[in-house]
Amino acid sequence: xxxRQVSGRMFLTTMGPMHARVxxxxxxxxxxxxxxxxxxxxxxxxxxxxxASDYRLIRVDLFGHGCTGGDRFLDANFQARAVIDILEAxxxxxxxIVGHSxxxxxxxxxxxxxxRITRVVLINQAxxxxxxxxxxxxxxxxxxxFAQLARVCAVPALVSRIGHxxxxxxxxxxxxxxxxxxxxxxxxxxxxxMYRTVLIDRRRRLQNKPLDSLVRTIxxxxxxxxxxxxxxxxWEPTLARYSTAGAxxxxxxxxxxxxxxxxxDEVSAVLRRASRA
Numbered sequence: 001x002x003x004r005q006v007s008g009r010m011f012l013t014t015m016g017p018m019h020a021r022v023x024x025x026x027x028x029x030x031x032x033x034x035x036x037x038x039x040x041x042x043x044x045x046x047x048x049x050x051x052a053s054d055y056r057l058i059r060v061d062l063f064g065h066g067c068t069g070g071d072r073f074l075d076a077n078f079q080a081r082a083v084i085d086i087l088e089a090x091x092x093x094x095x096x097i098v099g100h101s102x103x104x105x106x107x108x109x110x111x112x113x114x115x116r117i118t119r120v121v122l123i124n125q126a127x128x129x130x131x132x133x134x135x136x137x138x139x140x141x142x143x144x145x146f147a148q149l150a151r152v153c154a155v156p157a158l159v160s161r162i163g164h165x166x167x168x169x170x171x172x173x174x175x176x177x178x179x180x181x182x183x184x185x186x187x188x189x190x191x192x193x194m195y196r197t198v199l200i201d202r203r204r205r206l207q208n209k210p211l212d213s214l215v216r217t218i219x220x221x222x223x224x225x226x227x228x229x230x231x232x233x234x235w236e237p238t239l240a241r242y243s244t245a246g247a248x249x250x251x252x253x254x255x256x257x258x259x260x261x262x263x264x265d266e267v268s269a270v271l272r273r274a275s276r277a
Contacts, residue, residue: 013085019067036101040066046264064191080109126233127212147192168229168256176261227255
């Protein structure tokens with residue numbers, strides 16, 4: 001695989017180097033943005049463009065993704081420890097952390113562990129995977145050699161068809177990124193080991209520690225955003241569970257699983273409000 005162009009800098013964390021990009025004024029309120037499975041810092045490009053004049057925005061490429069890469073420390077607890085290391089390196093406190101999809105697991109784990117994080121925003125992630133709707137054939141991707149072969153043989157048109165689950169019907173993912181082939185580049189950069197982490201190990205972890213239980217215990221304001229057209233998780237039971245746990249919930253029309261890409265201005269408006277909670 002070709003090396004990715006680094007758009008930020010590499011931070012040395014407890015688990016190893018992690019790529020992060022920092023935008024916005026040095027003394028602006030801090031918002032940390034964590035992408036989901038098979039994503040990268042670029043899944044928040046348009047959100048950052050809306051907020052960068054007022055906020056200090058920190059985006060990371062999780063282990064196994066983007067410019068960070070690697071095949072180790074892929075589960076949410078390890079990823080969260082690395083994110084906290086970056087906040088410490090930057091001297092950031094009173095931060096709002098935002099997680100999209102699998103990034104929600106990382107965001108809540110980090111918020112549970114660090115007093116530097118005082119608010120949490122979750123985007124399109126159910127508390128567990130029991131009611132999720134996943135594309136047929138996902139299980140075969142947990143076979144590592146098959147996932148590696150899929151990365152090598154991938155072509156943009158095929159990745160676009162596979163990735164349609166991440167967006168609402170009718171949304172052209174090529175229009176949601178500065179680079180029309182961003183989804184393809186992120187797919188080919190994602191570690192083959194991530195499929196087992198997300199589809200098998202994560203299911204077991206969330207059975208024992210669903211995200212709404214963390215919302216109850218962290219004693220920090222939590223906002224949950226969900227797109228009405230999400231194909232992975234039904235919005236009504238998802239928001240109901242988080243609301244019962246004490247979170248503030250926001251439903252975004254005309255968005256599927258990735259409102260940060262599909263409706264970045266609406267997500268930015270929610271983040272502005274949540275960061276003042």
